[in-house]
Each structure stands twice: as C-alpha cells, then as structure tokens.
C-alpha cells in the first residue's frame with residue numbers, strides 16, 4: 500500500500516468512527532480476529548490507527564475497547580497457533596450507497612443513469628449539461644471508455660457466499676498462503692443487518708468470468724466453518740444456510756487508484772460518436788477510479 504492509499508484509509512477510518520456513533524444501522528464497530536501460522540503482532544501500518552483510543556477522545560467520541568492485541572490458544576479456532584484481534588468497522592455497502600444517494604438528492608443533485616461510450620458524452624447529458632467538469636468514477640469501465648482507455652486497469656475476480664448466521668458477530672480472516680491456494684483468502688464478515696454474513700473468497704487478477712464456481716464455493720464454506728463452527732451451530736459446513744453466491748470484479752489498477760485532475764479538449768478523436776465529434780470545448784475531468792478491493 501502506498502502513502503496516498505494509507506491516507507485515504509486513515510480518513511475513511513475516522514469518517515466511519517463518527518458514522519458508527521450517528522448511524523449504527525449503517526456502520527458498526529466490530530471485533531476482528533485474524534489467524535495465522537506465524538505471529539503477526541506489530542505488522543501493518545494500521546496497527547496504531549486501530550488501537551488509538553486517544554484519537555477517539557480527540558474526536559469527541561466515547562471510549563471503546565479498541566485494543567489491538569495478540570490472541571493465543573485456547574482462544575483461537577482449533578488448528579491455529581497465532582492470532583491478532585482489533586476493532587474496526589463493518590458496513591452494509593448497498594445500504595450505505597443508498598444513504599449517500601439520499602444525501603445528494605436532498606441537496607438537489609439529479610440522478611440519471613446512462614451508459615456513455617466516450618467521456619466527452621458526459622459533458623452534455625440531456626437534462627444536466629452542458630457542464631465543464633466531470634468526475635470519472637467508472638471503475639473497470641475506464642479500460643475502454645473513449646477518452647480514458649487506461650491500460651493499467653484490470654479486474655480481480657472475487658467470489659463470495661452470502662449466508663445467514665445472526666449469531667456470528669465477529670469478523671474472521673486469514674491470508675496465510677501456507678494453507679490457501681494462490682489467489683484465495685478466508686474471511687467472514689457479518690453485516691450490520693439481516694443476520695447476513697459474507698464468506699470469502701477469491702482475488703484473481705485478470706479473470707473476467709462472473710459465473711460462480713461451485714468448487715470454489717464449497718472450499719469457501721468449508722474454510723469458513725473451520726474458522727467459525729458457530730456459522731451452523733457446530734452442525735457441519737453443509738448446514739450453513741446459504742442465501743446466495745456472488746461474483747464481482749474489483750476495479751483494480753497497476754500502481755493504485757487514479758485520483759487526478761486533468762484538463763482536456765472535447766470533440767477530438769476518430770472514433771467519437773457523431774453527437775460529440777468535432778465539438779471542441781476546454782473542460783476538466785477528475786479521475787477517480789482503480790480503487791480495487793478497498794472501495
């Protein structure tokens with residue numbers, strides 16, 4: 500992770516800290532437990548962030564048990580020798596996006612859904628334009644969007660299983676490559692609502708298929724059960740209540756996200772749609788894509 504990414508994650512962490520106080524239906528503070536075959540204590544730039552109780556008090560927030568600590572046997576799932584616990588946040592992404600959309604609408608921001616094949620089209624959308632500034636947050640679309648066509652953008656396929664287990668309240672994770680196939684990790688993320696829990700998952704660069712693979716799904720369920728038998732009250736991995744199988748493509752970019760202001764002239768380019776071709780105008784774009792797994 501580079502410095503810019505660290506800063507963004509830090510800002511996000513503080514934002515969620517406040518939101519967990521004001522909107523607990525969207526964001527909650529939750530305990531995390533990571534297991535490994537080696538001691539992970541002290542690794543990771545974020546260790547001071549998650550244990551920074553004094554920061555919370557400087558933000559005017561109540562104190563919580565946000566101790567970043569080692570976990571030893573017998574408090575670990577069986578088969579694991581080392582563990583690390585801390586508190587961070589979990590949010591329900593669809594609910595959170597609706598919340599942001601409602602805020603924008605309350606400020607009079609119109610919502611229009613339209614696919615564009617060229618960035619130039621976004622400067623004159625019927626009902627909004629003409630505008631001088633566009634924010635390009637098209638994720639993987641930036642690979643092919645005319646006027647952007649960023650060859651550093653690539654997908655990382657992620658497969659997860661959504662299950663129901665209202666009794667599970669802790670997040671679990673493991674990235675120990677001694678135990679996992681390449682491109683896979685284990686994670687269990689209870690959502691703040693509906694008793695739903697996300698089990699994962701894969702991270703396969705440059706794989707475009709969005710069809711769920713059932714062998715992968717079975718491995719995800721088996722691994723998750725080993726970490727947390729409470730997912731089926733100890734009745735075996737087959738008894739975990741599956742809600743659905745998900746596959747998504749994370750919008751990644753070599754070198755990290757592109758967050759950048761660019762000045763440009765519209766109307767230039769052989770392949771532009773006739774609606775915008777030749778209509779020269781000096782405009783600007785703020786690129787905001789390529790955030791990958793940390794959106």
Ligand SMILES: Cc1cc2nc3c(=O)[nH]c(=O)nc-3n(C[C@H](O)[C@H](O)[C@H](O)COP(=O)(O)OP(=O)(O)OC[C@H]3O[C@@H](n4cnc5c(N)ncnc54)[C@H](O)[C@@H]3O)c2cc1C
Pocket residue numbers: 613614615616636637638639640641644656657658659700746747748749750787788789790791792793794
């Ligand atoms: C399995 C999985 C698990 C994940 N887990 C986590 C997690 O635990 N925590 C986390 O922080 N993140 C997670 N992510 C990553 C997160 O989903 C992404 O980082 C985030 O969605 C990126 O947001 P974005 O708005 O940049 O891009 P997207 O969400 O990809 O949005 C881009 C939008 O642009 C639109 N678009 C593209 N091209 C065009 C065009 N030509 N015209 C009009 N519209 C266009 C698309 O339709 C889309 O709506 C996960 C992703 C996956 C797949």
